[in-house]
Amino acid sequence: MEENKTRKPVKLGTLRKMHQEGEPIVMLTCYDATFAALEDEAGVDIMLIGDSLGMTVQGHGTTIPVSIDDMAYHTACVACGNKNAFVLADMNFGSYLVNEDEAVRNAVKLMKAGANMVKFEGGLEVCPLVGRLKQIGIPVCAHIGFTPQSVNAIGGYYVQGKTASGEEKLYQEAMALQEAGADMVLFEMVPAEIASKITKELRIPTIGIGAGVGTSGQVLVLQDILGIFPGRKPKFSKNFMEGASSIQQAVANYVQAVKSRQFPTDQHSF
Numbered sequence: 099m100e101e102n103k104t105r106k107p108v109k110l111g112t113l114r115k116m117h118q119e120g121e122p123i124v125m126l127t128c129y130d131a132t133f134a135a136l137e138d139e140a141g142v143d144i145m146l147i148g149d150s151l152g153m154t155v156q157g158h159g160t161t162i163p164v165s166i167d168d169m170a171y172h173t174a175c176v177a178c179g180n181k182n183a184f185v186l187a188d189m190n191f192g193s194y195l196v197n198e199d200e201a202v203r204n205a206v207k208l209m210k211a212g213a214n215m216v217k218f219e220g221g222l223e224v225c226p227l228v229g230r231l232k233q234i235g236i237p238v239c240a241h242i243g244f245t246p247q248s249v250n251a252i253g254g255y256y257v258q259g260k261t262a263s264g265e266e267k268l269y270q271e272a273m274a275l276q277e278a279g280a281d282m283v284l285f286e287m288v289p290a291e292i293a294s295k296i297t298k299e300l301r302i303p304t305i306g307i308g309a310g311v312g313t314s315g316q317v318l319v320l321q322d323i324l325g326i327f328p329g330r331k332p333k334f335s336k337n338f339m340e341g342a343s344s345i346q347q348a349v350a351n352y353v354q355a356v357k358s359r360q361f362p363t364d365q366h367s368f
């Protein structure tokens with residue numbers, strides 16, 4: 099592969115600047131070193147070692163069975179293949195809301211494996227943990243809206259924040275997370291208008307998946323953009339292999355589509 103020599107390391111400061119200047123941030127899930135090198139070369143800004151690996155790599159029906167050792171292993175694989183992208187690692191179900199000291203130790207494990215930031219699902223209930231991690235030098239991305247680890251409690255794959263009170267809840271959560279010290283907020287499956295409105299009021303960058311084009315950046319699952327995830331495709335994802343002649347080109351086309359705000363369209367939004 100031809101080396102991309104113009105690329106500089108993406109740091110937290112880079113992401114803040116992109117948010118301020120309105121340059122879209124491209125995030126894509128990544129689970130191994132080969133794809134890390136490929137995504138890095140294609141210009142992906144943030145590689146997310148998502149707990150979606152429970153579905154895409156391990157073949158489970160949800161993200162619930164994933165362990166902290168699974169997350170640390172895949173984070174280390176990605177970190178080895180990556181040169182310049184920012185590395186974000188998901189905290190798995192059960193690794194952060196059971197016991198706060200254990201949550202801190204688990205976050206430390208992911209940072210030692212090569213993460214630059216950790217992400218976990220939740221609103222007001224995770225604010226104390228966000229503050230504690232911040233104190234010991236661990237940046238946090240908060241994941242709100244539809245939170246897949248709570249699919250059993252939510253009762254299905256439903257769009258969140260559709261009612262006036264749901265919208266207010268999302269707004270309050272985003273503001274509280276920023277105040278608690280979060281460095282980024284991710285919205286999953288929320289109305290485009292709300293994600294855009296909250297993004298304008300936050301100092302910190304936002305990332306959307308099924309949250310419209312008005313967030314600071316976008317994320318999708320690697321296997322979804324390659325059209326190789328079995329079963330029905332979520333409304334918010336897009337197969338970028340269509341019209342591409344290689345995997346490299348499909349990933350580059352995703353990067354280009356997010357950077358030019360051609361993706362997502364209304365067709366991928368709620």
Ligand SMILES: Nc1nc(=O)c2c([nH]1)NC[C@@H]1CN(c3ccc(C(=O)N[C@@H](CCC(=O)O)C(=O)O)cc3)CN21
Nearest residue numbers: 150153154161246254255319321322327331332333334
């Ligand atoms: N391959 C893959 N893509 C993802 O986007 C993804 C994962 N896995 N695993 C972790 C979570 C789970 N997420 C999901 C999974 C499925 C739907 C889904 O099926 N959405 C349908 C509605 C399905 C229904 O009505 O039950 C949709 O049309 O958007 C949404 C989000 C997002 N994440």
Ligand SMILES: CC(C)C(=O)C(=O)O
Nearest residue numbers: 127148149150307317
């Ligand atoms: C879908 C994204 C946002 C995620 O959390 C994951 O891949 O686990």
Ligand SMILES: [Mg+2]
Nearest residue numbers: 148149150188
């Ligand atoms: Mg996740």
